[in-house]
Amino acid sequence: MYDRKSNLALRRRGLWSTLLVGILMSGMGVFGLSGCSQGVAAPSIELPPLPYSQNALEPYISQKTIEFHYGKHHLAYVDKTNDLIKGTNLALLPLEEIIKQTAGSPEKAAIFNNAAQVWNHNFYWQSMKPGGSKPEGDLLKKIQASFGSLENLKKQLQDAALAQFGSGWAWLVVDGDKLKVVKTGNAENPMVQGQTPLLAIDVWEHAYYLDYQNRRADYVKALIDNLLNWEFAAANLPKV
Numbered sequence: 001m002y003d004r005k006s007n008l009a010l011r012r013r014g015l016w017s018t019l020l021v022g023i024l025m026s027g028m029g030v031f032g033l034s035g036c037s038q039g040v041a042a043p044s045i046e047l048p049p050l051p052y053s054q055n056a057l058e059p060y061i062s063q064k065t066i067e068f069h070y071g072k073h074h075l076a077y078v079d080k081t082n083d084l085i086k087g088t089n090l091a092l093l094p095l096e097e098i099i100k101q102t103a104g105s106p107e108k109a110a111i112f113n114n115a116a117q118v119w120n121h122n123f124y125w126q127s128m129k130p131g132g133s134k135p136e137g138d139l140l141k142k143i144q145a146s147f148g149s150l151e152n153l154k155k156q157l158q159d160a161a162l163a164q165f166g167s168g169w170a171w172l173v174v175d176g177d178k179l180k181v182v183k184t185g186n187a188e189n190p191m192v193q194g195q196t197p198l199l200a201i202d203v204w205e206h207a208y209y210l211d212y213q214n215r216r217a218d219y220v221k222a223l224i225d226n227l228l229n230w231e232f233a234a235a236n237l238p239k240v
């Protein structure tokens, strides 16, 4: 079920394991590089396995789209991030911390853009599930309190996804004590603004062009109506 993506992850892990063993065998150790504060042997960032098979979102998102989107675009963000942080102190940090420490820094824009795109895509894949689901319990109450109804929330998500000019993202977030729909451009992430993401919709053209060409509205509607993972959204609610 997970052959292709598992192979990608395993290939990456295998490569780094080989490198790590080589370093250990050379007597240097992982962090024991005397006089070298930048000695980092293991990658900070990996491509996580998809939470479903690559054809599991059909007919709304095709296997072909997932093969390119996950196997090419997402992997490229992972590889580029690792290239950019290699040998720096950022390589010691978790992905979220790399994003927070590079946000708003023009000289670190390339690192931010690639690292944030890794995080955003990790989050995007989990924001969907084959067959979709329905919000319940505390999440449903919060949706009704913030939007009046689930239908109104869905409409706001659709509107935000369509209103985003060019590449970017539409998000359901927690902002203070309310849920909100926001949109961000390029790799920007609402986490940087102190908001807590619950769901993400990728509106970069690479997310839908093979299946929908220029019809972003059709892609977004299909995703919202059929694929959103509301259990994932509920799990992201801040614990009180």
Ligand code: FE2
Pocket (backbone or CB within 6 Å): 069, 073, 121, 202, 204, 206, 207
């Ligand atoms: Fe994407």
